[in-house]
Amino acid sequence: MKELLAALELDTIPQISLGTAAFLIFAACGILAVIRGFLRLLTGSLVLCASGFVAYVVWRRLPALGGESMPWLSIAVPVVAGLGVFLLLRSVLRFARAPFSRSDGGDAPRRSWGRRAWTLLFSLVPTSVLLTGGAAAVRNFGSVAEIRRFVDGSKAEDHSVFIAELKGALDKALPMDWMERIDPLADEARVTLAKLIALGGAGPPPKAVPVMEEPEIRQLVAHDPELRKLAKQGRYADILRDPRLDHVMADPDLKRMLGDLRL
Numbered sequence: 001m002k003e004l005l006a007a008l009e010l011d012t013i014p015q016i017s018l019g020t021a022a023f024l025i026f027a028a029c030g031i032l033a034v035i036r037g038f039l040r041l042l043t044g045s046l047v048l049c050a051s052g053f054v055a056y057v058v059w060r061r062l063p064a065l066g067g068e069s070m071p072w073l074s075i076a077v078p079v080v081a082g083l084g085v086f087l088l089l090r091s092v093l094r095f096a097r098a099p100f101s102r103s104d105g106g107d108a109p110r111r112s113w114g115r116r117a118w119t120l121l122f123s124l125v126p127t128s129v130l131l132t133g134g135a136a137a138v139r140n141f142g143s144v145a146e147i148r149r150f151v152d153g154s155k156a157e158d159h160s161v162f163i164a165e166l167k168g169a170l171d172k173a174l175p176m177d178w179m180e181r182i183d184p185l186a187d188e189a190r191v192t193l194a195k196l197i198a199l200g201g202a203g204p205p206p207k208a209v210p211v212m213e214e215p216e217i218r219q220l221v222a223h224d225p226e227l228r229k230l231a232k233q234g235r236y237a238d239i240l241r242d243p244r245l246d247h248v249m250a251d252p253d254l255k256r257m258l259g260d261l262r263l
Helices: 002-007 018-061 073-100 113-122 124-155 158-173 176-182 188-198 206-212 215-223 225-233 236-240 244-249 252-260
Strands: none
Touching: 018 073, 018 124, 124 158, 124 176, 124 188, 124 236, 188 206, 188 215, 188 225, 188 236, 188 244, 188 252, 206 215, 206 252, 215 225, 215 244, 215 252, 225 236, 244 252
């Protein structure tokens, strides 16, 4: 017992100066402020990513759920789904932060330049997510414009040509392996298959004849009534994301043949 009391004597505790103690307290407060700001940015980015992912999945799977009869559903349903998830997650986060938020109604303190620098640094994460999503959206719109330009030929409208060329510029600037994992709908092989389907009864170009000899591709291009109907209506975006194309893309040999075919 005496040994325990001796260990608790103040003389045995290492002494620190007042300046060191103040520095440690200041550092701890700064670290807590940085962690708090980082967590706010992280949760905001996760909410944004989750809502965008839900909208993308709904948009991607809508044809399989029977959403082809009304074209406006391909835009309205994903937007409503993504917005609903965004509002729901924001409400959950607001409820979880309520016990720790300011309740005195006072004005928030002005941010220092150091805090602004940290905020800018951590803002790179959601900014990168938004830029990646924007690039994927441009590539998807560009793929549809590329199909339309291929079908229309010399009669293609200027905006379709511009968007298709913008997609080509992005393809040269971005790592394709990485982008194809993020957005497989804009894969070159899939776009080529969609071009053949979009031609409808016009017949494939001569260099595509060897590819058309494959039974699975010929079935989709020439004998699928629903895809033929979409082609006649000019709904090339619905053709591009149709789940029936997934079976061809799952075959590595067929995917390689379509990827090597430049239309």
